[in-house]
Amino acid sequence: MLTVEGLELYYGDAKALDGVSVAVEDGEIVAIVGANGAGKSSLIRAIAGIETPAAGTVRFDGEDITGWPSYRVCDRGIGQVAEGRQIFPNMTVRENLEMGAVIPRGRARCDETVEDVFAMFPRLREREGQAAGTLSGGEQQMLAIGRCLMGQPKLIMFDEPSLGLAPALVAEVFETIRTLNAAGTTVILVEQNVAMSLRMARHAYVLENGRIVLSGLAEDLLDDDGVRQAYLGL
Amino acid sequence: MTWDTVASILIGGALTGLVYSLMALGLSVIFGVIRVVNFAHGEMMTLAMFAGVFLFTGGGLDPILSLPIVAGTLFILGYALQRRLVEPFIARPEHEQFILLLAVAILLVNGLLLAFGPDARSVTVDYAFDSFELGPIFIDKVKAYAAGVGVLVAAGLLMFFRYTRTGKAIRACSDNLMGAQVVGLNIRRLYALTFGLGVACVGAAGCLLSLLVDVTPMLGPELTLLAFVIVIIGGLGSMMGALLGGIVVGLSEALAGLLIVPSMKSMFSFGLLILILAFRPQGLFGKRT
Ligand SMILES: Nc1ncnc2c1ncn2[C@@H]1O[C@H](COP(=O)(O)OP(=O)(O)OP(=O)(O)O)[C@@H](O)[C@H]1O
Numbered sequence: 001m002l003t004v005e006g007l008e009l010y011y012g013d014a015k016a017l018d019g020v021s022v023a024v025e026d027g028e029i030v031a032i033v034g035a036n037g038a039g040k041s042s043l044i045r046a047i048a049g050i051e052t053p054a055a056g057t058v059r060f061d062g063e064d065i066t067g068w069p070s071y072r073v074c075d076r077g078i079g080q081v082a083e084g085r086q087i088f089p090n091m092t093v094r095e096n097l098e099m100g101a102v103i104p105r106g107r108a109r110c111d112e113t114v115e116d117v118f119a120m121f122p123r124l125r126e127r128e129g130q131a132a133g134t135l136s137g138g139e140q141q142m143l144a145i146g147r148c149l150m151g152q153p154k155l156i157m158f159d160e161p162s163l164g165l166a167p168a169l170v171a172e173v174f175e176t177i178r179t180l181n182a183a184g185t186t187v188i189l190v191e192q193n194v195a196m197s198l199r200m201a202r203h204a205y206v207l208e209n210g211r212i213v214l215s216g217l218a219e220d221l222l223d224d225d226g227v228r229q230a231y232l233g234l
Numbered sequence: 235m236t237w238d239t240v241a242s243i244l245i246g247g248a249l250t251g252l253v254y255s256l257m258a259l260g261l262s263v264i265f266g267v268i269r270v271v272n273f274a275h276g277e278m279m280t281l282a283m284f285a286g287v288f289l290f291t292g293g294g295l296d297p298i299l300s301l302p303i304v305a306g307t308l309f310i311l312g313y314a315l316q317r318r319l320v321e322p323f324i325a326r327p328e329h330e331q332f333i334l335l336l337a338v339a340i341l342l343v344n345g346l347l348l349a350f351g352p353d354a355r356s357v358t359v360d361y362a363f364d365s366f367e368l369g370p371i372f373i374d375k376v377k378a379y380a381a382g383v384g385v386l387v388a389a390g391l392l393m394f395f396r397y398t399r400t401g402k403a404i405r406a407c408s409d410n411l412m413g414a415q416v417v418g419l420n421i422r423r424l425y426a427l428t429f430g431l432g433v434a435c436v437g438a439a440g441c442l443l444s445l446l447v448d449v450t451p452m453l454g455p456e457l458t459l460l461a462f463v464i465v466i467i468g469g470l471g472s473m474m475g476a477l478l479g480g481i482v483v484g485l486s487e488a489l490a491g492l493l494i495v496p497s498m499k500s501m502f503s504f505g506l507l508i509l510i511l512a513f514r515p516q517g518l519f520g521k522r523t
């Protein structure tokens with residue numbers, strides 16, 4: 001479904017991605033793990049068209065989407081729940097959701113999907129008219145996920161969706177991701193919570209200093225001594 | 235001087251102020267979303283005023299009726315200006331943006347000078363000297379109409395931002411630019427629309443002001459400063475602030491004319507600006523940062 005090959009990304013002179021290749025199959029969950037500053041978010045933003053890669057290709061559903069602007073990438077069906085949630089704090093919960101459906105792909109089913117999202121996260125319905133900036137961290141994460149669903153994505157990239165959440169909410173977020181995946185959505189998952197994400201994923205990639213240093217079946221990586229030492233603290 | 239006269243003059247000032255409000259609203263909308271200060275704002279206003287004058291003298295169109303034409307044309311100009319000229323400067327240092335828009339301003343002033351010369355021009359509609367009488371108070375018809383239409387245009391703009399999909403998307407860009415990219419908003423298009431709308435406000439305001447004030451090409455810089463004063467008094471980036479700031483400045487100009495001499499009116503506005511900056515630096519409606 002998604003094939004990234006030899007992706008390179010620079011911030012000024014600093015290289016953030018150095019020949020990254022990743023393949024994601026239809027319907028699977030792929031985990032991407034790595035230390036702080038390894039380049040995980042950069043990879044997501046480069047796929048999303050928010051950063052422009054200097055070299056390499058991104059193919060989605062057989063189409064070369066390298067260097068496309070983010071509005072076109074989103075409209076092809078690649079959604080994301082971004083690092084730091086990136087909600088619109090001064091807009092209402094409902095307006096935030098509506099913004100997820102501005103891309104042509106989301107427009108037709110906007111109202112129905114708002115209902116689906118409210119059914120999934122009833123607390124959002126209670127706060128429908130409230131400014132999103134006044135929500136709790138967990139509610140903001142629900143909103144970020146709901147807003148992403150508004151665009152009818154085929155592939156969702158989650159960037160540290162459990163960061164800063166209480167354990168009960170972390171479980172809820174992972175459960176939501178599982179449910180979405182079971183319903184047919186392909187998932188790329190970047191997580192601090194390496195053990196949990198490796199247990200959910202089929203394939204996994206380890207990113208270090210902008211390079212993929214290890215990849216394979218997630219269950220194999222869970223057993224890998226290097227991974228266990230570096231990321232699981234075992 | 236009687237209290238009736240004072241009241242008439244103050245009401246007239248507030249009504250003129252509402253036209254200023256519409257001009258300042260344009261500046262505020264552009265800055266609030268794109269974070270670019272339109273240093274050619276007043277010069278664009280004079281362009282619109284000249285358009286109002288010539289559609290009146292040449293085509294017999296009341297500026298209130300030519301307003302949609304002028305505002306529409308300036309919208310297109312603003313859209314193109316953002317797309318072609320300002321957009322590449324968005325990520326560049328502020329002084330470079332300043333020089334770019336200053337260049338636009340200078341081109342406009344001199345273009346108008348070349349085309350029309352330095353003489354003052356005016357619009358004299360057939361109701362120019364009529365007034366409404368509310369008991370002992372007289373209100374100029376032109377001022378009442380100009381203010382009324384100005385309020386309608388401003389209300390339309392506020393509704394656009396509150397209720398339409400595109401209007402909300404523009405607010406989303408100013409609220410969280412990264413978030414806007416994340417959900418796939420077309421930011422370059424929305425910025426161009428915003429600049430177009432801001433300049434269209436000026437177009438509308440210019441038409442209305444041509445009913446009240448004589449226009450010369452040299453009026454531009456003065457109006458740019460006036461728009462800044464209003465926006466700073468009202469609070470940078472706040473739409474309600476721009477509306478209120480315009481009324482405050484209109485009132486202060488009227489008071490200046492009443493108490494001292496009319497030519498001292500800008501001294502009054504600037505005095506007010508300094509007072510507000512000293513005691514409420516974020517402006518009347520601005521948020522403290
Ligand atoms: N907008 C930016 N401008 C300049 N440098 C950046 C920018 N974003 C990231 N970087 C740098 O690029 C490198 C990769 O950052 P990135 O945010 O992709 O890492 P990450 O793996 O997501 O880290 P984290 O776990 O902290 O989120 C880091 O060295 C970071 O400092």
Ligand SMILES: [Mg+2]
Nearest residue numbers: 040041042083
């Ligand atoms: Mg990151």
